[in-house]
Amino acid sequence: MTHHNIDSGKQTFVEEGTEFKGTMTSSCPVAVRGTLNGDIKAPMLTITETGTVIGNVEAASIRSEGVLAGKVDAEDIFLSGKVRDNTVIRAKSLEVKISQEKSKLEVTFGECMLEVGEDPAKDAKGGDQRNAGVKTDSSSSADEDEDDDEMAA
Amino acid sequence: MPDLSRSEIEQKVKRGEDFERMDLSGIDLSGAELSNARFSRVLLDGAILEGADLSGADLTGASLREAFLESAKLDRAKLCKADMDGAKLAHATLRETDLSRANLEGADFDSADLTDARLKYAQLDSANLNGARLQNAVLANADLVEADLSNANAQKANFSRALMRAANLSRANCTEADFDSSILQKTRLSNANFTRAVLSEADLTEAQLDGTDFSSADLTRVVIDNARFEATKLNGARLFGVKLEPIALDGLEFEWVDLSPSADREQRVAKNELKRAKTPLAEAQPSRDRYFGPGDVLRNAELEVNNGARVQIDSRFEGCTIRLGPEATLVVGEQGVLDSCTINGGKLIIKGRFLEQQSPGLIGPEELFISSKGAVVATVTQSPQSTRFGFERGCRLRVQITQPKSDNL
Numbered sequence: 001m002t003h004h005n006i007d008s009g010k011q012t013f014v015e016e017g018t019e020f021k022g023t024m025t026s027s028c029p030v031a032v033r034g035t036l037n038g039d040i041k042a043p044m045l046t047i048t049e050t051g052t053v054i055g056n057v058e059a060a061s062i063r064s065e066g067v068l069a070g071k072v073d074a075e076d077i078f079l080s081g082k083v084r085d086n087t088v089i090r091a092k093s094l095e096v097k098i099s100q101e102k103s104k105l106e107v108t109f110g111e112c113m114l115e116v117g118e119d120p121a122k123d124a125k126g127g128d129q130r131n132a133g134v135k136t137d138s139s140s141s142a143d144e145d146e147d148d149d150e151m152a153a
Numbered sequence: 154m155p156d157l158s159r160s161e162i163e164q165k166v167k168r169g170e171d172f173e174r175m176d177l178s179g180i181d182l183s184g185a186e187l188s189n190a191r192f193s194r195v196l197l198d199g200a201i202l203e204g205a206d207l208s209g210a211d212l213t214g215a216s217l218r219e220a221f222l223e224s225a226k227l228d229r230a231k232l233c234k235a236d237m238d239g240a241k242l243a244h245a246t247l248r249e250t251d252l253s254r255a256n257l258e259g260a261d262f263d264s265a266d267l268t269d270a271r272l273k274y275a276q277l278d279s280a281n282l283n284g285a286r287l288q289n290a291v292l293a294n295a296d297l298v299e300a301d302l303s304n305a306n307a308q309k310a311n312f313s314r315a316l317m318r319a320a321n322l323s324r325a326n327c328t329e330a331d332f333d334s335s336i337l338q339k340t341r342l343s344n345a346n347f348t349r350a351v352l353s354e355a356d357l358t359e360a361q362l363d364g365t366d367f368s369s370a371d372l373t374r375v376v377i378d379n380a381r382f383e384a385t386k387l388n389g390a391r392l393f394g395v396k397l398e399p400i401a402l403d404g405l406e407f408e409w410v411d412l413s414p415s416a417d418r419e420q421r422v423a424k425n426e427l428k429r430a431k432t433p434l435a436e437a438q439p440s441r442d443r444y445f446g447p448g449d450v451l452r453n454a455e456l457e458v459n460n461g462a463r464v465q466i467d468s469r470f471e472g473c474t475i476r477l478g479p480e481a482t483l484v485v486g487e488q489g490v491l492d493s494c495t496i497n498g499g500k501l502i503i504k505g506r507f508l509e510q511q512s513p514g515l516i517g518p519e520e521l522f523i524s525s526k527g528a529v530v531a532t533v534t535q536s537p538q539s540t541r542f543g544f545e546r547g548c549r550l551r552v553q554i555t556q557p558k559s560d561n562l
Contacts, residue, residue, distance in 0.1 A: 011174070076546075094550070097274055097294055098314070098522055098543025105541055109554045117549035120528030121508060 012042070016050045030059075032066070045074075049081065062091075069110075085110035092117060159185060166190040188226075233271075303341075374463065394463075396444075445470075447488045458483065458499065467505070470494050477501075479519070487526055498536070503527040517557060523548040 010028045014020050018034035029044035032051035045059040051066035062074045069084035077091045087110065094116040096107050157165075157177075163186055165172070171191040178196050183203040190210040198218045208228040216236045224244045233253040243263040253273045257280050264284040271291045278298040287307040295315045303323040313333040323343040332352045337360055344364040353373045363383035367390045374394035382404030391411045402424065409421045443458070445451065449468035458464050460478035467486035477483055477499020485491055485505040493510035500520040506528045507514065514531035515521065518540050523529055525547030532553040533540065544550070 093546045094544050094548070095546045096542050096544040098520070098541055105539055107542055108539060109535070109542065111556055112554050114550045114552040114554070116544070116552075117528075117547070120506060120530050120549040120551060 014051070047081070054084075080106045082108045083110060083112050085112065087112040088115070089113065090115045163187070183221075193231075445489075465489075466491065472510075477518075485527070503529055507531055512553075513555065523550065 012024075012026050012028050012030045014030070014032045014034045014036050016033040019037065020035065021037045023039045024030070024036065024041070026040075026042040028042070029046065030040065030042040031046040031048065032053055033048045034050070035052045035054075037052075037054050039056040039058075040053065041058045043059060044061045045053070045057065045063070047053050047062075047064040047066040047068060049065045051064075052069075053064070053067070054069045056070055057068070057072045057074070059074050061076045062068075062072065063078045065081045067082045067084060068079070069087050072087065072089045072091075074089075074091045076093045077089065078095045080097065083089070089112065094114065098106060159182060162177075162180075162182065166187050166189070169189070169191065171193070172195050173191065174194045174196075176196040177200060178198040179200060180197070181201040182205050183201050185202070185205045187202075187210060188206050188208045190207060192207075192210055192212045192215050194214045194216075195212070196216045197220050198216050199220060200217065201221045202225050203221055204224045205222070206226045207230055208226045210227070210230045212230055212232045212235050214234045215232070217240050218236055219239045220237065220241070222240055222242045222245050225242070226246050227242075227250050228246050228248040230247070230250050232255050233251045235252070235255045237260050238256050238258050240257070240260045242265050243261050244265060245262070246266040247270050248266055249269045249271075250267070251271045252275050253271050254275060255272070256276045257272075258276050259279045260277070261281045262285045263281050265282075266286045267282075267290050268286050268288045269290060270287070272295050273291055273293050275292065275295045277292075277300050278296050280297070280300045282300060282302045282305050284304045285302070285306075287302075287305055287310045289309050290307070291311045292315055293311050293313045295312070297312075297315055297317045297320050300317070300320045302325050303321045305322070305325045307330050308326055308328045309330060310327070311331045312335050313331050315332070315335045317335055317337050317340055319339045320337070321341045322345045323341050325342075325345045327345055327347045327350050329349045330347070330351075332347075332350060332355050334354045335352070336356050337352075338356055338358045339360065340357070341361045342357075342365045343361055346366045347370050348366055349369045350367070351371045352367075352375050353371050354375065355372075356376045357380050358376055358378045360377070360380045362377075362380050362385045364385070366386040368386050369389040371391045372387075372395055373391050377395060377397060385405050387405050387407040387410055389409065389411065390407070393412055405424070407424055409423050412422050443462070443464040445464075445466045445468040447467045451468060451470045451473055453472040454470070454474075456464075456473060456475045458475065458477045458481040461480045462478070463482040463484070464475075464477075465484040465486055466489040468488075469490045469492065471492045471494070473491070473494045474497070475483060475494065476497045479498070481499040482502065483496060483499055484502045485507060487504045489505035491505075491507045493508070495511065495514055495516065496507075496518070497516045499518060500522075501515065501518045502522045502524070504524040504527050507530070508528075509515075509531040512532040513534040515533040517534060517536040519536055519538070520541045520543070521533060522543040523545065525545040527545075528549040530551040532555060534555050535557050537557045
């Protein structure tokens with residue numbers, strides 16, 4: 001990601017109805033309305049409500065309103081939609097808006113790991129590094145099972 | 154920018170042609186007739202659209218950063234998810250316009266007409282809404298941090314759960330507006346009119362409330378720590394669950410307030426009765442709130458919180474087990490630390506720290522909200538109905554989320 005084209009106005013689209021399998025590296029922002037199954041590296045990634053991204057994701061900024069799964073590394077992430085099982089999200093900053101309606105979920109999390117910002121245990125009493133039951137296993141892979149695509153109402 | 158003249162663009166608009174994703178950055182279309190234009194995802198950064206008629210236009214996802222839209226007509230336009238960072242919209246009309254989830258950071262809406270507009274989840278931090286018309290507008294969950302809403306007319310507007318820290322609402326008309334569970338910390342509400350407004354569970358910590366009119370407003374469970382009162386009008390306000398020190402009564406103007414839990418005005422209390430009580434207002438009524446202040450340390454304790462009750466912890470809890478009934482709320486304040494504790498059920502708002510020792514530390518919460526200053530190391534076992542999550546930018550997490558297991562519940 002040495003050469004970013006964020007300001008050029010150019011954008012790479014994976015349109016609805018398109019399924020892309022493989023590795024994608026782009027210096028432009030990428031918007032996924034279809035399905036991207038594989039690894040992606042881009043300065044900015046947008047996953048719309050119809051979009052799905054499964055794999056290793058590396059981007060400075062991610063905005064996901066669709067389905068996200070795999071190993072996700074970003075500086076800044078905005079999440080709604082669905083995060084599938086066996087997903088690991090590492091970010092400097094994460095935002096998830098809480099739904100105003102009590103019966104509605106803004107985001108549905110499967111079994112996943114969130115590592116956001118500096119380690120909170122660093123400033124714990126005595127400086128003990130604590131991760132008790134939280135395993136920071138980065139080797140988890142995306143659950144490619146399509147069964148859990150149903151969004152909670 | 155494509156080589157299209159102004160008249161060619163107007164002709165294409167008239168023919169109903171789609172401009173999707175076209176780059177029109179910097180174009181001068183001031184005063185142009187562009188109603189019902191199909192500008193979805195079009196780049197209009199820095200475009201000059203002063204006085205243009207864009208009513209009914211589809212600008213979904215369009216980029217209008219620093220665009221000049223003064224006095225433009227945008228009534229019924231679709232601008233959801235548009236990027237309008239720093240856009241100039243003074244005196245523009247945006248009646249019934251959809252600006253949901255739009256980025257409007259630092260935008261200028263001075264005296265703009267946003268009547269019936271939809272601004273749910275919009276980013277309006279540092280925006281200028283001075284004198285804007287916001288009647289019936291929906292700004293639920295919007296980010297209005299440091300926004301200027303002074304002199305705005307926001308009658309019956311919906312600001313529920315909006316983030317409005319350090320916003321300026323001086324002299325604003327918020328009659329019958331909804332501020333339920335909104336964050337109004339350090340706001341300036343001087344001489345603002347909140348008559349019959351709903352502010353239940355809003356956070357008004359350190360707010361300036363001089364001359365503010367809360368007559369007949371619903372202030373149940375509102376947080377008003379260190380708020381500044383001076384000639385603040387409260388007559389007929391509903392104050393169940395409010396922690397108000399007697400000393401603050403001197404800055405309040407009212408004949409009676411309503412302390413009934415159901416806010417049905419059955420429990421009227423006169424000002425002189427409250428003064429005689431010499432106790433915080435919340436203690437003069439049956440309250441289910443509990444507070445653990447800074448400096449206290451609680452070890453290996455078990456705490457059960459009844460249905461619908463609210464507990465705030467600004468102390469240090471070590472090795473404690475907390476069970477929350479349905480609809481019960483636990484707030485870990487900014488000074489609060491829960492070390493090696495287990496929390497079962499309820500709604501959790503974490504502004505301080507929760508550091509798990511034994512997994513899972515958070516079992517079946519109905520709701521888990523972690524503020525920008527919150528820090529959590531924990532395994533979260535979701536509730537059977539799935540936990541509702543909210544994370545503010547700036548929070549620090551080492552969180553493992555798991556699905557519910559029957560033996561944990």
